[in-house]
Amino acid sequence: MKLQRQYPFAFVLGALVLYLVFFIIPGISGIAYAFTDWNSYHPEVNFVGLDNFKVIFSSGERYLNYISNTLIFVSVTIVLKTVFGLALALLLNDAVKRLSHVYRMMIYLPVVLPMLAVALVFRSILNPATGLLNVLLRGVGLDFLAMKWLVDPKIALFSVIGVDTWKGVGYIMVILLAGLQTIPKEYYEAAAVDGAGALAKFRHITWPLLTPALIVVTVLNVLYGLRVFDIVYVLTNGGPGYATEVVFTAIFKAFSQGRYGLGTAISSLLFVVMSAVGYFVIRLMERESASE
Amino acid sequence: MRAKKLGQIGAHAIAIFASLIMVVPVYLIVVNAFKTRPQASSMGLEFPAGFQLVNNFPTVIEKGKLVASFTNSMIYACGSTILGTLFAAMAAFVLSRRRTRLNRFLYFFIIMGIALPMNYFTLTKVMQFTHLINTQVGMIILYAASQIPFGVFLIYGFVGTIPRELDEAAIIDGCRPVQLFVRVILPLLTPVLVTTGLLNFLGSWNEFLLPLYYLNNSAYWPMTLSVYNFFGQYQQSWNLVSADILLTILPVIVLYLAGQRFILSGLTSGAIKG
Numbered sequence: 001m002k003l004q005r006q007y008p009f010a011f012v013l014g015a016l017v018l019y020l021v022f023f024i025i026p027g028i029s030g031i032a033y034a035f036t037d038w039n040s041y042h043p044e045v046n047f048v049g050l051d052n053f054k055v056i057f058s059s060g061e062r063y064l065n066y067i068s069n070t071l072i073f074v075s076v077t078i079v080l081k082t083v084f085g086l087a088l089a090l091l092l093n094d095a096v097k098r099l100s101h102v103y104r105m106m107i108y109l110p111v112v113l114p115m116l117a118v119a120l121v122f123r124s125i126l127n128p129a130t131g132l133l134n135v136l137l138r139g140v141g142l143d144f145l146a147m148k149w150l151v152d153p154k155i156a157l158f159s160v161i162g163v164d165t166w167k168g169v170g171y172i173m174v175i176l177l178a179g180l181q182t183i184p185k186e187y188y189e190a191a192a193v194d195g196a197g198a199l200a201k202f203r204h205i206t207w208p209l210l211t212p213a214l215i216v217v218t219v220l221n222v223l224y225g226l227r228v229f230d231i232v233y234v235l236t237n238g239g240p241g242y243a244t245e246v247v248f249t250a251i252f253k254a255f256s257q258g259r260y261g262l263g264t265a266i267s268s269l270l271f272v273v274m275s276a277v278g279y280f281v282i283r284l285m286e287r288e289s290a291s292e
Numbered sequence: 293m294r295a296k297k298l299g300q301i302g303a304h305a306i307a308i309f310a311s312l313i314m315v316v317p318v319y320l321i322v323v324n325a326f327k328t329r330p331q332a333s334s335m336g337l338e339f340p341a342g343f344q345l346v347n348n349f350p351t352v353i354e355k356g357k358l359v360a361s362f363t364n365s366m367i368y369a370c371g372s373t374i375l376g377t378l379f380a381a382m383a384a385f386v387l388s389r390r391r392t393r394l395n396r397f398l399y400f401f402i403i404m405g406i407a408l409p410m411n412y413f414t415l416t417k418v419m420q421f422t423h424l425i426n427t428q429v430g431m432i433i434l435y436a437a438s439q440i441p442f443g444v445f446l447i448y449g450f451v452g453t454i455p456r457e458l459d460e461a462a463i464i465d466g467c468r469p470v471q472l473f474v475r476v477i478l479p480l481l482t483p484v485l486v487t488t489g490l491l492n493f494l495g496s497w498n499e500f501l502l503p504l505y506y507l508n509n510s511a512y513w514p515m516t517l518s519v520y521n522f523f524g525q526y527q528q529s530w531n532l533v534s535a536d537i538l539l540t541i542l543p544v545i546v547l548y549l550a551g552q553r554f555i556l557s558g559l560t561s562g563a564i565k566g
Contacts (some may be wrong), residue, residue, distance in 0.1 A: 003452075003454065006463055006469050007385070007386045007389045008386065011469075012383045012386050012387060014379035014383065015383035015440045016398065016402065017382055018379065018440055019402055019405055019437060019439040019440050019441065020411070021418060021422075022415065022433075022434060022438070023405050023410060023441075025412040026410065026415040026417075026418055027408060027414075029411075029414045030413065030414040033413065080490075091303060091310075093305060095303035095307075097300060099304070099307075102311075102548065103310070103311050106311035106314050106315050107310060107311055107313060107314050107432060108556070110314055110317070112494055112544055112545075112547075112555070113498070113544060113546065114496075114497070114498035114500070115498065115500065116500050116540075117321070117519070117540055117541050118317065119536045120519070120523055120533065120537060121317045121321060121335070121522075121533070121537065122317070123322060124320075124334075124335035125335065127334075130335075131328075132316075132337065135334070135336070166313070172335035212356075221408070223407050227409055230500045230501060232499075234520065248501075252501075255413065260413045263413050267409065267411040267413060270409050271408060271409060274408055274409055275404070275408060276406070278407030278408060279404070282400045282403070282404060286400070
């Protein structure tokens with residue numbers, strides 16, 4: 001039977017063309033433009049060699065700061081979301097016997113909300129004088145903890161990280177919860193017969209069997225964190241000063257200032273890094289699907 | 293026995309506490325949307341005083357030009373969801389059924405897009421070249437393109453669970469490719485199409501960055517951009533800002549409550565198969 005005629009390649013074209021035109025062509029041609037002085041002031045585009053990369057990797061323009069802010073954002077959100085997400089997943093999977101789906105629904109709610117709405121509300125909640133957080137902290141006598149969350153350059157980045165953790169922890173929890181549910185109950189029963197305590201069960205059963213889910217969660221967090229934009233843009237717009245500037249807000253500023261060559265250089269760096277991450281993940285998936 | 297009961301109470305207490313923390317901001321938006329400006333100045337927890345609900349919505353809808361923005365958001369979200377989900381389903385179907393070397397490569401090549409960042413600079417050139425910049429059609433197509441990689445990923449996995457014998461039976465009955473896809477495959481894909489569609493719709497509705505780059509004309513702004521702009525003008529009036537935000541998140545919350553099962557299953561089926 002001529003099955004291939006029943007699965008025409010034309011069906012792939014819609015998706016493939018959109019993907020090529022809006023992802024791949026801009027991505028690849030961007031790498032060429034990264035070596036030019038392309039900008040909004042002059043119509044001609046000249047080859048300038050590595051100049052854009054020199055700007056990025058010298059201390060003159062703080063791009064190294066933005067990169068390090070992004071890396072801090074990525075690593076701290078990974079730790080916080082994974083720790084809280086895992087704690088909540090264990091709580092809903094093991095400790096709570098009833099109503100667990102109701103809790104799950106509420107904890108997941110922030111994930112579906114528009115980041116813009118979340119960030120605007122938190123701008124009021126984190127207001128140093130009148131915001132809900134400080135009002136509550138002062139109300140219970142913890143005045144020393146009532147900080148200038150988004151105003152103090154030393155803690156602003158961590159405030160943004162806190163809000164992002166609040167927004168994203170439900171997502172991580174749901175994935176880990178699904179991971180926990182794939183672990184057969186018999187393992188725990190057998191361990192209990194052998195006299196294993198809760199901690200031993202976690203170390204020798206839960207943790208190793210949850211590793212695939214933890215890898216997924218980490219990859220998702222890295223992909224999200226490297227591209228973080230909305231929350232920073234709306235909460236602080238990179239400020240105070242440059243304290244919370246990350247790569248994607250810096251790219252948007254380069255775009256607004258018409259420094260297209262420079263912006264393309266940063267975008268291309270990210271394109272290459274994330275292609276490598278993507279390739280690594282796909283290799284991992286291929287190996288798993290081969291072993292099925 | 294008593295220790296177990298105490299443990300249950302403790303676990304519920306923690307779960308309730310965590311749930312409250314997650315819901316409080318939405319609660320703040322709702323109560324403050326019905327206050328006067330001075331009452332809402334600190335975005336407090338208390339109910340609007342004296343059951344005199346203030347109706348801020350007509351003001352917000354008029355001043356924020358929300359009818360236009362709401363319509364725009366609907367057009368972008370619906371249009372891109374239909375286009376993005378359909379294209380992803382067609383591609384996933386063929387890529388999953390005919391596993392040639394080329395098709396396997398194309399599958400991984402497309403889902404690589406989940407990781408790839410867009411280059412907004414050269415994308416501007418593409419948008420100009422295709423005359424899509426600053427147009428509504430352009431936004432629909434751009435959103436749809438950004439949904440393709442994850443959509444293909446989700447649907448591809450599901451196509452694999454549909455027995456090939458169904459295709460063969462349909463072909464013997466004289467089905468042509470389009471008929472096979474529309475009459476046999478699409479109905480069987482319903483669960484994953486609902487999941488993908490919901491996630492795509494929510495993603496498009498919440499999208500902020502792409503219109504920020506590619507829509508200068510405020511007449512084409514979606515809700516997110518118009519709310520952001522409204523906030524810029526009425527920062528001091530948290531009652532109005534809250535009402536504005538409430539109108540933006542209302543469709544999201546309704547969809548979430550109605551389609552929860554599909555949204556959560558999509559996340560986990562994609563992530564945890566191992």
